[in-house]
Amino acid sequence: MRHSKETLLKQFRHNSDMPDYHALQKDAKKDVETALDVWSDILQHRIDIKVQYAYAKGSSVKPWDSPVDYVPVISDLDIHIRTEDGNLFPEDESFKQAMRMSEEFESQFLGNRPKYLHIPRNQIILMGKLEQLDNYTPPRKQDVRTLFGAYQEPPLPPAARIRAIDRTNLLNEEAYLQEMPMMVLDKTGLDYWNVIRKMNWRVSPAPIRLLNQTSDNPIETWAWNRSRIIDELEAQNHHELANLYTRFYMSSWTLFLSKFSDLQAFREVVRSGYYLLQRCIQEMKHPS
Template sequence: MPLRLPSWDQAYPSKARLRLEVSMMLESVVEALLGQLGEGAFVGIYAKGSALKPWDSPLDYVPELSDLDVQLLLHDPGLLDDLERALAVQADLERRFFRRAPQPLHLPRPQILVINRFLESPTFSPSPASVVQTLFGKPYAEVHPLTDREAVREADRWSLLEHAKPEDLRAFPLNFMDMPGKYLFHCLRQLTWRVGPTASRALSLLGSSFEEAWGHNRTHLVGRLEAAGQAGLAADYAGFYLCAWDFYRSGYADSEAARQAVRHGVRVLEAGRRLAQG
């Protein structure tokens, strides 16, 4: 029986308001980067991730856990190695956001990555151009083109293994044990960057095209996993995000919801590893 995902109803904060706050944060980040570093510093600025994809159910965006991914290609890759320069950008984007949203429902979480050194790595795969916004400079497809689909599939296999290494899985219990109450959020942060791409990587190994595996939101991916015979992985993948939502909606007071999210997340990583091992 297909998973019954909750609808985005009155039990959840306003989707329109959350989406507006994400847009406000993205505008603030871009303005701060250009204002502090100057347009001449950039080859391009790009945005991607679940925060920008369609939100068909609460699964697709969890406030403050889901990242707003911003990728920078700089003429000088070391430009933001300077502490004061980086802190100036941080202070500026924060100031701009709260000027736009003095009392936000949530604080969107930008994740800014300088991608210069990653572009030559065979394990740093592009995203479908359809899900990346070019915010400034060269089009994304020109700076990170898809050149080898089979290489992407092998990178997905490698990542499923690398992000669920046995030593990491063994370390999780002690890492998570001393995180009472609100500190459980740090456990979810340790997991989310590993859990998030697991569905796409699994579908890639199961034969989905690059666009099908990487070009859709989590609601769609869960359905595709179920159709591919991966009902357990689909259930745990959905469970991680829905329990994280419960933790957020409780004001980070519902520790059991966070513990359940941790359980689901670890099972997702274990399932992804088994799939990659064949």
């Protein structure tokens, strides 16, 4: 039986009352927009090296149809940039200038939006280094938000190649899962944040990589938000995966709303992420 997202989300109540996720995400969206504006200004006008273009991708700029689509601090603000020589700073000044840029972003953000819900967790990626990876699949132009400059969509890999990359990347997470027991056995409190940081970028794409094995258009699947992914998991009778995926992000909301003080939420996020990855790998190896 297929369950609606609303049914799944009702499992996650904070102090017996459902938070107003719509209002929370409305504030979070303003935070994201402010951060994008600040980064656009800094990358164009506040550094010495010329940035040819910058774009944002991922959950921060996809549609938010339910609470799972963006969770403050857990979700990142993913910005890709291209420079003329592939570097962002002169080598002898890289640390000093990176620290200055980080401080300038924070100062501008707080000045532009003092009553914020969260400061987005930024991730700046240099395109030149990313494109050197064998398993890199570039995004379609329609799936990114250009901040400035002109992103020229490169030739996209054929569907079979994307499926093969997704299969390899998902199966490679088995080694990570084997290390997990030793990662968590001595962890308490905020120690779990380091575990979550190493986990969340693995959890987010895992169901996509599985679904793409039977997709006629895998590049399109990569453009889906998490609500759509959950719907598709349900449609293909992956009910356990849909529940684990939902639980990971809704427990992350509980953690965020507790100001990262809820120890049970820390453990629930890690537990859900572990079993989601484990189940995705099992399904990849032995489709049900």
